[in-house]
Structure formats: structure tokens, C-alpha cells
Amino acid sequence: MDPGHPAWPAVGEATAVLSGRSVAVLTGAGISTDSGIPDYRGPDSPPRTPMTYQQFVGDPDRRRHYWARNHVGWRHVHRTRPNPGHLAISRMEADGVAVGVITQNVDTLHDAAGSRNVIDLHGRYDRVICLSCGRVVPREHVAARLTALNPDFADEVADAEIAPDADAVIEATAHFRVADCEVCGGILKPDIVYFGENVPKPRVEAAYALVDSAGALLVAGSSLTVMSGLRFVRHAHKTGRPVIIVNRGLTRGDDLATVKVDAGCSPVLTVLASVLTGSAVAR
Numbered sequence: 001m002d003p004g005h006p007a008w009p010a011v012g013e014a015t016a017v018l019s020g021r022s023v024a025v026l027t028g029a030g031i032s033t034d035s036g037i038p039d040y041r042g043p044d045s046p047p048r049t050p051m052t053y054q055q056f057v058g059d060p061d062r063r064r065h066y067w068a069r070n071h072v073g074w075r076h077v078h079r080t081r082p083n084p085g086h087l088a089i090s091r092m093e094a095d096g097v098a099v100g101v102i103t104q105n106v107d108t109l110h111d112a113a114g115s116r117n118v119i120d121l122h123g124r125y126d127r128v129i130c131l132s133c134g135r136v137v138p139r140e141h142v143a144a145r146l147t148a149l150n151p152d153f154a155d156e157v158a159d160a161e162i163a164p165d166a167d168a169v170i171e172a173t174a175h176f177r178v179a180d181c182e183v184c185g186g187i188l189k190p191d192i193v194y195f196g197e198n199v200p201k202p203r204v205e206a207a208y209a210l211v212d213s214a215g216a217l218l219v220a221g222s223s224l225t226v227m228s229g230l231r232f233v234r235h236a237h238k239t240g241r242p243v244i245i246v247n248r249g250l251t252r253g254d255d256l257a258t259v260k261v262d263a264g265c266s267p268v269l270t271v272l273a274s275v276l277t278g279s280a281v282a283r
Contacts, residue, residue, distance in 0.1 A: 001267035010261040011268055014244045015275045017258055021215035021242070022096075023276075025089055026232055027103045027110070028222025030247055031265045034083035036076075037107055039221075053194035057131065057187065068173035070190065071146050072154050074139060077125060082113035085220065085265040088273035090114040095277040099214045102207045104222060104229050106192045119207050121199055121228060123192035132186025142179055142188065149177040199228055211236055218272075219245040221265045224252040233257075 001011065029039040055062045082090075090113040092098035100117030101110050106125040110118045126139045147154070153176060181188055193199050211217055217236035224230040224245075233253040236243050242258040245251055246268045254260050261268050 001263070001271050005263065005267075007261050007263035007268070010259055011263075011271055014246070014259045014261055014268075015272060017242045018097075018216055018218065018244060018272065018276055022213070023092065023098045023216050023218050024211045024214035024232075024236075025092075025098050025101045026217060026219045026222060026229060027089070027101060027105060027265075028220070028224075028229060028247075029105060030221025030223075031085045031269075032080075032083070032105055032107055032109055032221070034085060034264070034266045035080045035107075035109060037080060050195050053197040056189060056194060063187070064176055064178050065173045067146065067178045068150075068153070068176035071143065071150070071176075074125065074143060075154055077107055078140075080107065080109065082109045083266055085269045086110055086113035086115070088266075088269035089220070091273045091277060093117065097273075097276045098218075100210050102210060102229075102232060104226075106190075117210075119203060119210060121193075121203060121207060123190070125190060125192060127191035128188050129191045130181040130184065130186045131189055133181060133184040135181060135183055136191060139190070145179040146177075149179060193228075207232060208235060211241070212239070214241070216242040216244065219243065219247065219251070219253065219257075220269060221247055222251065223247060223249065 001008065029037070033039050051062060051066050056066060057063075086109050089098060089101060089110065093100065093115055100119065101115050102119045102121055103110055104121050106120065106123055108120075108124055108126055127136055128139050128142045129136050179188060180186065211232050217233065219233060222229050224233060230252050233243055233256055237256040243253065243256055244259050244261070245253055245257045246261045246263065246265055248262060248264060
């Protein structure tokens, strides 16, 4: 990161606060933008209306439209690779600075970067679950089935806009054929948490435990708009743990932050990892 960047003094403050502390990391869509996955809520993001769980389950037409869009978006996200921000967090974990990652993303890029202790708060795009029998299958398997049912569909709309949930913007999907569960014929749903759906309680408890095991919380690339992420910032603040937020633009947790760095994740995290991995972790 250029020392002349306006956020450089804040990076120095963040480094000073985190030095000698173990760190829990909370990430959002903003950390994956440098991998080519757009952010829902970034300063330059267009308005979006994500599908709710109730719409997906209750409306066959909406469900078909979702799967058609997802079939195209999945091929893009499947090819994405970790960026320097993901790699910096992995390095901090490998060196004993970071205790683990709570991610609001479903793109699995922290795993690809080498992070070992990852809590996928909102699920993973690479798995599909049957809502009737609970069977979980790889998304790649469902992709093969959808391709067989809809030859050439993805190629016809290959230039569609990509969204953070492995979705894509397509208008004409009336002819798309949806794959149902091969075992019971039930509805298949990506194994991710939709709007209107609760994060499983054991997952939330594991995330709180991760925050409690660290001496500080580092938020990277999240506007903290939804409570599923903001609650961990509030918890860290309430329990006396410093909170560092790295994000372009305002977040709902700015008033709780010990230091706010208004900049992109990749350059800031790279600097933090370079400095902190040379520091002994005290608590």
C-alpha cells in the first residue's frame, strides 16, 4: 500500500492496536471484489433485490428463474481465485496471529487461500441440499445435471452480470428446466442462507466462541448492514475487545470501531499481515 494513501495513518493505528494480540477475522463481500466477485452493498454497487427463502420455496416460477441465473453465475464463481486479501488472512492464521475466519461470503475463497479454521456463516455455494430429505450433494454434480437438462443455455447467456451469491442477471428463463432431488424428488436449494432464513444456531455459537478466543476482531470488507455480521462487532465491543474495520465507505459498526480504515482490503490486509506476522502474539 502506498504510504501516500489517505488511509495510511489509519493502517498504522490498526497495526499498533493489533500488535501482540490474537485476532478473529470477520469478512464480507468486499474482500472478494478483487477476485472478480461484485459486492452487493459497496459504494459503487447497483441496487439488488435478492430472492428470499419464502419466494424460493413457495413460487416455482421464481425458483426456476433463480436456478437459471445461478447456473450461469456458478460457472464464473467456480473459476475465481483468492486475491491478496484472502492470502494475507491465511498467512496470519498460519503464523498464529489469526485464530480463524468468520465469513459472510459463500464463495469458499478463504479455503482456497489456505485458511484452515473457517466458519461459513451463510453457507457455501459449492453444496446443494434437498429441503425434503436433507441430502447434500456437490454443486458441480447439480451443474452437470442442469447442463444435461438445458444444453447450451449457459453459453447463450455467457455475458450475464455476475453477483456475489453465484447468481447472474438473466431475463428470459421461462424455458429453463430445474433439477429435483434424485432420491426423493424434493426441492433442491443451494446450501446457503437466504434472506428470511436464520443462520443455524450451532454456527452462530461457534462464531461467538471464535471471537471470544481472540484478543481483537478484524472486520474486512463488510458494510455490516445485516445483523448476522454486526452482532459479532457488538459482542467484541461489549466484551472489551478492540475492533478494527477495513472497508470502503461507511459501515453500521463504525461507531464501535477502535480504528476504521477506509480503503480496499487487499492492500491493507497485505500490510497488516506483513507487520503482524513478525510480532509475538500475547493474548
